[in-house]
Amino acid sequence: MGSESEECSENEVILGVDGGTTSTVCVCMPLLPFSDHLPDPLPILGRVAAGCSNYNSVGEDAAKDTLGKVMEEALSKSGVKKSAVRAICLGVSGVNHPKDEERVLSWIRDIFPANVKIYIHNDAVAALASGTMGKLHGCVLIAGTGSISFGFTEDGRKARAAGAGPVLGDWGSGYGIAARGLTAVVRAHDGRGPQTMLTSHILDSLGLSSPDELIGWTYADPSWARIAALVPVVVSCAEAGDQVANEILNNAVQELASSVRAVVQRLSLAGEDRKGSFPVVMVGGVLEANSSWDIGTEVINCVLKTYSGACPIRPKVEPATGAALLAWSFLMKEILAGHR
Amino acid sequence: MGSESEECSENEVILGVDGGTTSTVCVCMPLLPFSDHLPDPLPILGRVAAGCSNYNSVGEDAAKDTLGKVMEEALSKSGVKKSAVRAICLGVSGVNHPKDEERVLSWIRDIFPANVKIYIHNDAVAALASGTMGKLHGCVLIAGTGSISFGFTEDGRKARAAGAGPVLGDWGSGYGIAARGLTAVVRAHDGRGPQTMLTSHILDSLGLSSPDELIGWTYADPSWARIAALVPVVVSCAEAGDQVANEILNNAVQELASSVRAVVQRLSLAGEDRKGSFPVVMVGGVLEANSSWDIGTEVINCVLKTYSGACPIRPKVEPATGAALLAWSFLMKEILAGHR
Numbered sequence: 001m002g003s004e005s006e007e008c009s010e011n012e013v014i015l016g017v018d019g020g021t022t023s024t025v026c027v028c029m030p031l032l033p034f035s036d037h038l039p040d041p042l043p044i045l046g047r048v049a050a051g052c053s054n055y056n057s058v059g060e061d062a063a064k065d066t067l068g069k070v071m072e073e074a075l076s077k078s079g080v081k082k083s084a085v086r087a088i089c090l091g092v093s094g095v096n097h098p099k100d101e102e103r104v105l106s107w108i109r110d111i112f113p114a115n116v117k118i119y120i121h122n123d124a125v126a127a128l129a130s131g132t133m134g135k136l137h138g139c140v141l142i143a144g145t146g147s148i149s150f151g152f153t154e155d156g157r158k159a160r161a162a163g164a165g166p167v168l169g170d171w172g173s174g175y176g177i178a179a180r181g182l183t184a185v186v187r188a189h190d191g192r193g194p195q196t197m198l199t200s201h202i203l204d205s206l207g208l209s210s211p212d213e214l215i216g217w218t219y220a221d222p223s224w225a226r227i228a229a230l231v232p233v234v235v236s237c238a239e240a241g242d243q244v245a246n247e248i249l250n251n252a253v254q255e256l257a258s259s260v261r262a263v264v265q266r267l268s269l270a271g272e273d274r275k276g277s278f279p280v281v282m283v284g285g286v287l288e289a290n291s292s293w294d295i296g297t298e299v300i301n302c303v304l305k306t307y308s309g310a311c312p313i314r315p316k317v318e319p320a321t322g323a324a325l326l327a328w329s330f331l332m333k334e335i336l337a338g339h340r
Numbered sequence: 341m342g343s344e345s346e347e348c349s350e351n352e353v354i355l356g357v358d359g360g361t362t363s364t365v366c367v368c369m370p371l372l373p374f375s376d377h378l379p380d381p382l383p384i385l386g387r388v389a390a391g392c393s394n395y396n397s398v399g400e401d402a403a404k405d406t407l408g409k410v411m412e413e414a415l416s417k418s419g420v421k422k423s424a425v426r427a428i429c430l431g432v433s434g435v436n437h438p439k440d441e442e443r444v445l446s447w448i449r450d451i452f453p454a455n456v457k458i459y460i461h462n463d464a465v466a467a468l469a470s471g472t473m474g475k476l477h478g479c480v481l482i483a484g485t486g487s488i489s490f491g492f493t494e495d496g497r498k499a500r501a502a503g504a505g506p507v508l509g510d511w512g513s514g515y516g517i518a519a520r521g522l523t524a525v526v527r528a529h530d531g532r533g534p535q536t537m538l539t540s541h542i543l544d545s546l547g548l549s550s551p552d553e554l555i556g557w558t559y560a561d562p563s564w565a566r567i568a569a570l571v572p573v574v575v576s577c578a579e580a581g582d583q584v585a586n587e588i589l590n591n592a593v594q595e596l597a598s599s600v601r602a603v604v605q606r607l608s609l610a611g612e613d614r615k616g617s618f619p620v621v622m623v624g625g626v627l628e629a630n631s632s633w634d635i636g637t638e639v640i641n642c643v644l645k646t647y648s649g650a651c652p653i654r655p656k657v658e659p660a661t662g663a664a665l666l667a668w669s670f671l672m673k674e675i676l677a678g679h680r
Contacts (some may be wrong), residue, residue: 096552161530166507166557167567169523181507190501191602212436213502222562227507262531 001257013045013078014084014331015071016128016324019063019092021055022145022225025320026070028078031086034332038133039155042321046078054093057105064107067092071111087117091126091319098273101272119330123319124150124160130322131281131313134329137280139263141299142168142255143286145228147173149259151267161262162255169308172255174286175229182227185211188244196244197237238293252286253295257302260310270307277309283319294297342610352426353385353418354671355411356664358466359393359432359513361401362485362565365660366410368418371426374672378473382661386418395443400666404447407432411451429667431659459670463659464490470662471621471653474669478619479603480482481639482597483626485568487513489599491607501602502595506564512595514568514626517586520588521574522558525551528584536584537577545573571626579633592626597642599675600650610647617649624658 004023012031017024032038050070057065067090075082092104101120108118114324128140128150130257139151147170148163166175183204187193189211199211206217218227237245260280269278280303287296300312357364368386372378390410396447405586407430415422419433429661432444441460448458468480468490487510488503492497502654506515525542527533539551546557557569606611609618620643627636640652655662 017642082568159530161532164523164526165559166556167519167522167558169520170528179507180509183504186504186508190499190599191606192598215508219505219646258532259530264529 018319112252126319126323134325144284178230197242358659388562466659466663484624491603537582538621
């Protein structure tokens with residue numbers, strides 16, 4: 001393997017970027033030598049966070065600016081020159097089509113010379129890689145404010161389910177769960193639905209005195225994240241035995257499991273007998289196991305009924321690191337292919 | 341009854357205003373003599389339409405301006421002076437609390453002298469009166485872009501259900517039906533839901549070539565009415581036998597019936613034995629009987645299972661005329677009370 005030391009100089013680095021709607025993170029890692037085992041912990045030289053880089057939200061100029069800045073600052077923090085960059089992987093929210101990839105690629109090509117390998121993906125791909133440590137295989141389920149299920153096969157096919165926003169039925173998302181909690185309060189108040197503990201708990205948490213005030217509160221600010229912030233209230237009511245809150249969470253579990261199953265089926269990730277093993281990477285606040293009512297575990301239990309080989313993974317590294325590992329594994333593949 | 345001819349001069353008029361989020365309509369009617377029977381057709385002296393007068397949407401100045409203008413123009417069109425106005429009833433969208441009523445009242449008081457009787461209500465009240473010909477009793481169900489159920493008892497108690505907007509679960513509204521139609525297309529496309537005729541019919545009607553484009557279409561313009569405009573597509577798919585579309589409509593029927601039942605129960609409109617007779621006024625595009633899949637009739641059939649005395653009414657006059665009849669009946673009550 002002497003040739004690798006020629007191709008991978010010790011001072012070379014890779015960059016991983018997780019460009020989301022809420023924040024953008026870049027990590028800089030040394031170019032690890034080819035090996036089946038990654039060092040633990042991973043050697044992160046520098047890490048920088050900034051704001052939104054979804055160009056659908058902030059526009060192309062601001063998105064390009066943010067992406068350029070986090071990479072530049074991560075390099076500076078790592079004490080590394082731009083010329084040391086060997087490969088970059090960006091997982092950027094809003095990248096859904098080849099033309100989106102080309103657009104972001106053209107921005108990054110303006111900054112780095114042609115010999116730098118650049119890989120552009122959707123941010124769900126970085127999240128998947130954060131669980132599989134750089135291997136692009138399996139399914140990732142992200143459930144934060146929004147929700148999406150994204151899957152890849154080893155031969156490069158991909159599929160997604162959900163991720164279409166609240167109007168188009170992302171009912172398992174944090175927004176979906178919280179909006180149903182709010183709806184349950186309105187329905188209990190006007191007589192359409194059963195009484196629920198959610199009424200007092202949600203009103204308390206919002207500092208409101210009557211369900212009548214919920215309409216004004218809801219439409220005063222259209223931000224999805226503001227609604228989704230009520231998920232812990234729904235979870236705590238469910239834990240206290242409230243039936244309405246339990247129904248909302250059970251419904252969300254079914255929704256999320258259904259989006260995973262749809263991806264697994266379309267990609268045949270579990271093989272024809274549906275028993276093959278495949279990773280399911282779980283990311284986002286809704287799936288974090290911080291309560292006795294553990295939505296993530298329930299989703300997996302639900303998926304396991306159909307696909308007994310589903311292997312849940314809660315990532316130990318962040319998506320930006322996943323992107324860096326992805327850049328690394330793509331580069332290694334190219335180097336190995338060049339040696340054949 | 342000689343005293344009435346003294347109190348109701350032949351040249352006096354009443355104004356009825358329906359102030360909605362989409363449009364504002366004012367009608368001018370002669371002050372009819374007290375009688376148990378209204379003339380058919382009603383003598384409308386003038387009618388004028390203008391834009392939105394919901395001050396939550398356009399601001400107080402614009403709302404006040406619009407309301408003032410439609411009344412002035414209706415009088416001018418009727419060839420009647422302002423001094424001939426005896427009573428006005430305004431049903432204005434966005435009026436939900438006594439302080440809202442006071443606000444609108446203060447605007448109208450600026451225009452008309454103190455002897456003019458002014459009555460301010462929510463626009464649902466004008467819709468109810470358009471079905472009951474000025475009697476404030478029963479339940480009105482409005483289902484257009486949004487949906488609301490509003491009820492009144494003869495002794496002045498009132499209650500509402502739904503009308504909280506799409507985030508808070510107005511699933512029986514035009515917006516709710518259409519959003520579920522769009523969601524069904526996304527779910528069929530990503531493998532979470534069954535195939536449906538809605539896919540080709542909705543894409544055709546929007547001029548899109550793939551369900552992938554629906555996300556962009558949906559979030560490009562947040563207007564609820566734009567989504568709700570797809571209701572006829574869902575109805576035609578249901579009529580053609582599509583199961584998914586039928587489920588969406590059946591669900592909407594349950595939702596709308598549940599909002600009527602909630603109001604009827606809270607107000608005991610059907611009496612303690614649940615068998616008493618009461619009007620259910622049906623208003624709005626979703627409830628119009630223009631298809632073989634008749635949502636309005638299905639809603640009534642559903643309400644009748646619980647309340648056998650529900651009497652459906654599809655108004656023959658518009659809500660502005662309902663408001664004028666309401667002004668007339670309020671005034672008659674006051675005159676009669678003054679004679680006791």
